[in-house]
Amino acid sequence: MTFELIIPLLAATVQSGTPILYATLGAIITEKSGVLNLGVEGVMIVGALAGFIAATFTGNPVLAFFLAGLAGAAAASIHGIVCLVFQGNQVVSGLALTILGTGFANYLGTSYVGQSAPGFSPYAIPYLAEIPWLGPILFNQDPLVYLTYIIPLLIWFFLFSTRYGLGIRAVGENPAAAKAGGLSVGLYRWGAILGGGFFMGLGGAYLSLAYTHLWTNNMTAGRGWIAVALVIFAFWRPGRAVFGAYLFGGIMSLQLRLQATGTMLPSSLLLMLPYLLTIIVLVFSSWKSGKSAAPAALGVNMKPAE
Amino acid sequence: MLHLRIIKRQDPLGWRSCLVIFGALALALFLSALLLALRGTPPLEGILVLFKGAFGSRWAIEDCLIKAIPIFLCSLGVAIAFRLQIWNIGAEGQFCLGAIGATWMALSFPNQPAWLLLPAMIAMAAIAGGLWGFIPALLRQKMQTNEIIVSLMMNYIAILILDYLVYGVWKDPTSFGFPMTPAFSDAAIVGKIGATSVNWGLFHCMVLALIVWIFFSFTKTGYELKASGDNVKAARYAGLPYTKQVFLVMILSGALAGWAGFLEASATVNRLQPSIMVGYGYTAIVVAWLASLNPFYIGIASFLLAGLRVGVENLQLDLQVPAAFGGIMEGFILLTVLAGGFFISYRFSLTRKK
Numbered sequence: 001m002t003f004e005l006i007i008p009l010l011a012a013t014v015q016s017g018t019p020i021l022y023a024t025l026g027a028i029i030t031e032k033s034g035v036l037n038l039g040v041e042g043v044m045i046v047g048a049l050a051g052f053i054a055a056t057f058t059g060n061p062v063l064a065f066f067l068a069g070l071a072g073a074a075a076a077s078i079h080g081i082v083c084l085v086f087q088g089n090q091v092v093s094g095l096a097l098t099i100l101g102t103g104f105a106n107y108l109g110t111s112y113v114g115q116s117a118p119g120f121s122p123y124a125i126p127y128l129a130e131i132p133w134l135g136p137i138l139f140n141q142d143p144l145v146y147l148t149y150i151i152p153l154l155i156w157f158f159l160f161s162t163r164y165g166l167g168i169r170a171v172g173e174n175p176a177a178a179k180a181g182g183l184s185v186g187l188y189r190w191g192a193i194l195g196g197g198f199f200m201g202l203g204g205a206y207l208s209l210a211y212t213h214l215w216t217n218n219m220t221a222g223r224g225w226i227a228v229a230l231v232i233f234a235f236w237r238p239g240r241a242v243f244g245a246y247l248f249g250g251i252m253s254l255q256l257r258l259q260a261t262g263t264m265l266p267s268s269l270l271l272m273l274p275y276l277l278t279i280i281v282l283v284f285s286s287w288k289s290g291k292s293a294a295p296a297a298l299g300v301n302m303k304p305a306e
Numbered sequence: 307m308l309h310l311r312i313i314k315r316q317d318p319l320g321w322r323s324c325l326v327i328f329g330a331l332a333l334a335l336f337l338s339a340l341l342l343a344l345r346g347t348p349p350l351e352g353i354l355v356l357f358k359g360a361f362g363s364r365w366a367i368e369d370c371l372i373k374a375i376p377i378f379l380c381s382l383g384v385a386i387a388f389r390l391q392i393w394n395i396g397a398e399g400q401f402c403l404g405a406i407g408a409t410w411m412a413l414s415f416p417n418q419p420a421w422l423l424l425p426a427m428i429a430m431a432a433i434a435g436g437l438w439g440f441i442p443a444l445l446r447q448k449m450q451t452n453e454i455i456v457s458l459m460m461n462y463i464a465i466l467i468l469d470y471l472v473y474g475v476w477k478d479p480t481s482f483g484f485p486m487t488p489a490f491s492d493a494a495i496v497g498k499i500g501a502t503s504v505n506w507g508l509f510h511c512m513v514l515a516l517i518v519w520i521f522f523s524f525t526k527t528g529y530e531l532k533a534s535g536d537n538v539k540a541a542r543y544a545g546l547p548y549t550k551q552v553f554l555v556m557i558l559s560g561a562l563a564g565w566a567g568f569l570e571a572s573a574t575v576n577r578l579q580p581s582i583m584v585g586y587g588y589t590a591i592v593v594a595w596l597a598s599l600n601p602f603y604i605g606i607a608s609f610l611l612a613g614l615r616v617g618v619e620n621l622q623l624d625l626q627v628p629a630a631f632g633g634i635m636e637g638f639i640l641l642t643v644l645a646g647g648f649f650i651s652y653r654f655s656l657t658r659k660k
Contacts, residue, residue: 038454042637078641087651088644091393091454092595096640099588103633108345110628217630222462229455268470275459275466279445282456287449304312304652 009253010137017249018145019044019206019220023227024234024241025155026199030076031231032159033192034172034297037079038094040200041224042101047072047201049105052208052215055117064117065144065205072201073194075101080193083301084186090299098224105219112215119213120144142210144202151199152238159238168192172295175302185302203227222275229278233285235293244281251277311655319650326649327596330642337642338635347625359620360613368503372574373586373612374605375507376401376566380590381608382511382518383439383562385599389522389535390555396442396457397563398587399464400435404564405571406468407434409487409578412494412571413476420493427494428568435564436557438464443556447549453556465583472578486579496573505573514562515601531555563587585633589615592640611636 023044030037037043051068055061079097082088120142128139138149159165170178171188179185203223208215226248234240255270263270319326339349360366380397387394407430415423438460445451469485478488496505522528534541534551542548570582589611596611597603618632 082641082645086645086648088641088647092591092640093644095395095591096637096644098637099592099633100637100641103630103635103637104341106630107341107628107634110630111345225455225458229452229459232452232455266470266474268466268473272463272466275462278459279451279456283445283449283451286451303314 005257007133007136009250009257011140012253012256013246013250014137014141014145015211015249016252017246018148019203019211020223020227020230020248021148021152021242021245022203022206023200023224024203024230024245025152025238026072026196026201026203027227027231028196028234028236028238028241029155029159029168029199030192030196031298032172032236032295033168033189034175034295034300035079035083035189035193036090036094036299037076037097037193037196038091038228039076039079039097039101039224040094040227041220041222042098042105043072043075043197043200044101044204044224044227045105045218045220046075046101047204048208048219049109049112049204049215050201051205052109052112052117055119055209056112056115059118061119061209065120065202065209068205068209069198069201072199072204073197076193076197076200079197080190084189084193087301087304090301102218106217109215109217109219113217115215116213117208117215119209121210144206144210148242152242156238164188164191169295172297175297179302200224200227226274226278229282232294233281235285235289236295247281248274248277309657311657312652313655315651315653323598323650326646327643330646331639334635334638334642337638338631341634342627342631345627347627352621352625352627355620355624356614356617359624360617365503366616369616370609370612371504371508373615374608375505375511376570376586377589377593377612378511378605378608379514379566379569380563380587381593381597381604382515382601383559384590385594385597385601385604386518386562387439387555387559388594389599390531390551391535391538392443392446392552392555392559393454394439394442394457394556394559395454395591396439396460396560396587397590398583398585399457399461400438400560400563401567401570401587402461402464402468402583403438403560404431404435404567405578405582406464406471406567407431407564408568408571409471409476409490412490413487416491416494418493423491423493424496424572427572428565431564431568432561433564435567436561439556439558439560439563440553443552447552461587465580468578468583469580472580476578478577484579487577490572490576494572495576496569498573505569507569507573510565510569511605514565515605519601527554563590584615589636592636595640596643611639 027040047068050071051064054064054067079093082093083090122140122142125139129135167183167188171185175185207219230244233244251273255273259267259270342352343349384397408427411427411430442453442456445456446453472485476487498505530546534546571578593607593611597607621627
């Protein structure tokens with residue numbers, strides 16, 4: 001591959017990785033509190049449609065992006081209701097949310113296929129965009145990408161340097177001890193579910209407001225599941241999530257380019273790459289650390305008080 | 307003042323669990339009807355079309371049975387894994403591999419007699435599906451890898467393998483470019499029962515359900531599996547071979563889904579084509595949970611959810627409701643049943659506290 005092709009590939013990598021990064025960060029927040037939300041795919045796609053519809057009706061992409069986050073939080077709240085209130089099995093509830101969310105988005109979205117909505121376009125930051133190599137890759141992107149340059153830092157700071165973040169982590173490691181210490185397990189977990197859902201919705205909205213300005217059925221195409229895997233790969237840390245998200249962004253961009261150039265590899269095999277990579281990445285992450293990096297109480301509902 | 311306490315039930319609810327399930331299903335139906343109204347479809351009319359379309363004629367009931375067969379077998383397999391708390395989300399991919407395996411046999415030996423070819427196809431389908439179930443189990447036990455994500459990723463990979471074969475080496479040269487294999491020879495096709503349109507797969511389902519029930523109720527291995535499912539730590543302490551059990555259930559799970567794939571390819575479409583992948587593997591999960599992993603209830607639930615699919619097809623035709631509505635209903639059903647489990651496990655008590 002020649003030099004002139006690498007820079008656009010890396011720039012595309014950043015774009016491809018951004019929705020996955022938003023979703024992964026959201027999943028990390030939720031899982032840190034001990035709640036396993038496998039409904040990321042469903043929440044993401046709901047966010048994608050919500051953002052698109054909001055942009056269509058308000059004409060304001062910024063507002064639409066925010067509303068999509070709210071829609072994601074609302075979708076995730078279903079998981080909260082079933083698991084936190086009704087003690088539902090977290091694995092199955094997440095799956096159900098994915099089935100419902102995907103069905104819901106495809107159902108409502110059918111009327112919007114083929115339309116386009118106002119969205120975000122790349123904005124080259126003056127001076128920074130002219131830096132050789134890094135400039136076009138990092139500083140000629142749309143504003144939602146620029147947001148992801150600071151959001152992981154903010155989330156890291158929130159989780160590891162604030163009292164609320166500490167509460168979330170405590171509740172995820174040992175809810176009984178946290179409760180004995182005076183923390184409301186339910187409150188922190190609800191916060192983590194809604195906050196996580198907000199970011200998952202943002203990830204989906206990126207696809208329909210920035211990556212494209214369209215809505216298509218099944219828009220997320222499994223990215224939510226990749227995000228679930230990336231949480232494990234990231235050892236539940238925001239910084240490593242960035243690396244993982246861009247790794248997948250790179251694979252997806254590479255696969256698109258290989259398909260476009262009509263290589264000898266059949267397209268079906270190329271399309272397998274992200275899914276194969278997810279398995280490989282997951283195996284190596286889990287093998288090295290086992291389950292020790294996960295919040296100790298992950299996936300276990302706290303029984304209602306006697 | 308009054309104080310609401312939530313207490314775990316000591317004695318199981320028994321027959322009243324049925325009431326909870328019905329209540330959950332009714333709520334799911336209600337919520338789905340609301341969503342019909344959201345898009346402008348009159349909800350009552352929609353529900354009527356749904357039910358009439360699913361159960362309102364002999365042809366509809368037969369269609370329900372035809373669709374229930376693959377759902378049932380996949381769900382039987384999923385339930386076996388779930389019993390051991392192994393989250394096999396890969397039924398869709400195992401179904402796909404089963405269809406691929408059966409197709410390979412059918413295309414390689416089309417001139418063999420049916421009594422030889424069909425069992426060979428079943429064997430190949432079960433092996434292929436079993437392999438697809440074994441891989442996540444292997445990664446789970448040997449490398450602590452989450453089987454949910456692995457089995458799910460393998461669903462996507464399996465469909466792409468099918469696409470690759472059907473657009474490539476197995477493509478029918480006379481099919482005008484449509485992606486499909488040549489039609490199976492007559493010996494490779496599972497026939498229909500009498501004058502109905504339902505194939506003998508229905509009989510396969512009953513036999514397999516019986517075998518699974520006998521296996522879990524009367525064999526030592528089945529008993530041990532149930533023990534491990536109830537309490538993994540205690541079972542390991544008692545010396546039960548947990549890893550072998552995990553492998554066994556995932557291979558069985560995959561093999562059953564593979565058998566479903568064989569039936570779909572052989573009996574329903576008589577070839578291999580991408581359109582056999584309609585999400586039976588995911589519906590199977592909803593069915594297994596709805597049926598509390600019990601083979602008999604799985605039969606009922608499979609029929610119900612097959613009916614849902616048939617009804618949604620009618621909704622599409624008559625009221626232009628998008629096909630995704632079926633996913634909405636399945637999602638609501640699973641969520642309401644999950645929430646309903648609360649009322650089965652817990653009870654409320656109102657007491658006065660000074």
